[in-house]
Amino acid sequence: MSANFSRRLAAEALGTSLLLAAVVGSGIMAERLSGGNVALALLANTLATGAALIALILSLGPVSGAHFNPAVTLAAAWQRDLPWREVPGYIVMQALGAFAGVAAAHLMFGEPLFSASTKVRAGVPQLFSEFVATFGLLAVILGCSxxxxxxxxxxxxxxxxxxxxxxxSTSFANPAVTLARAATDSFAGIRPADAPGFVLAQLxxxxxxxxxxxxxxxxPPRNEPVRS
Incomplete structure (x- = not known):
């Protein structure tokens, strides 16, 4: 394994870990401080996640592309922006990083390292929401890039x-995030039985x-520069 590829894998693991720490940690903090106001808790969770995404993509994008998401990695390979042989490494590190981020958030807030979520997110509207959320995310990434x-x-x-x-569904839009959030019985969680449907809809x-x-x-063709 080349040093450059190792750095990119480490960046994917680190970025996904910090993203999940932000999602789960801000969810726990928001739920504790909102006094039962779910809308306020969701707003706090939303703002923390968005801010973390900007910081993580800016800091780690130059290293690995800042995918932090198996769906994005698969799309990049399909578009020939990433060799297919590197896809398994990216996805494994994203998954490991996601669970590490959940564990980090739980440790910061004195929760069990992992706990199966009891938050039900089932039904056709939830699954269609994840289809729309992930379709839109990839549309934004592919269009802007x-x-x-x-x-x-x-x-x-x-x-x-x-x-x-x-x-x-509050837009999980990420298979690694979905699986890891099944391991947190907190505001950001998803019942393990509901996670496979989310992942399929996302893909x-x-x-x-x-x-x-x-x-x-x-x-554009590989030998043709992108024009604004």
Whole structure:
């Protein structure tokens, strides 16, 4: 394994870990401080997640591309922006990082290291929400990266902040995040039985967005610079 690839894997693990620490930790803090006001707790959770996304993508994007999401990694490989041979390493490190982030959040707030969530997120509206959330996320990433790559951190964060509120599922939009959030019985959790449906909906949404944007905003030829 090359030193460069090792650095990229470490960046994916670190970024996904800090993202989950932000999502779960802010959810725990928000629930404790909101006095039972779920809307206020969700707003606090949303703002913390969006802010963390901007910081993490800006800091780790130059190293690994800051995917932090198996759906994004698969789309990048499909678009030939990442070799397929590197996909398994990215996804494994994202998953490990996600569970490490949950554990870190639990340790910070004195919770058990892992605890199966009891938060029910089931039904067709929830699954369709995850399809829409992930489709939109990939649309934002693929659309911005083609012409305005420097805007990706802000566009992704803005979309996730919005999608927290306009989707019934509060926009997980990430298979690694979904599986790890099944291990936290907190505000941000999802019942383990509901996680597979979320992951499937996310992958279908990512696939549909990638197919569309291969036509809507195709990558320029490798020897042709991107023009604004």
């Amino acid at each position: 083609r012409r305005r790559a420097e805007s990706v951190p802000y566009a992704v964060a803005a979309y996730i902040v919005a999608a927290y509120w306009f989707t019934a 279908i949404g990512a696939c549909c967005a990638t197919v569309l944007f291969r036509w809507l905003a195709p990558a």
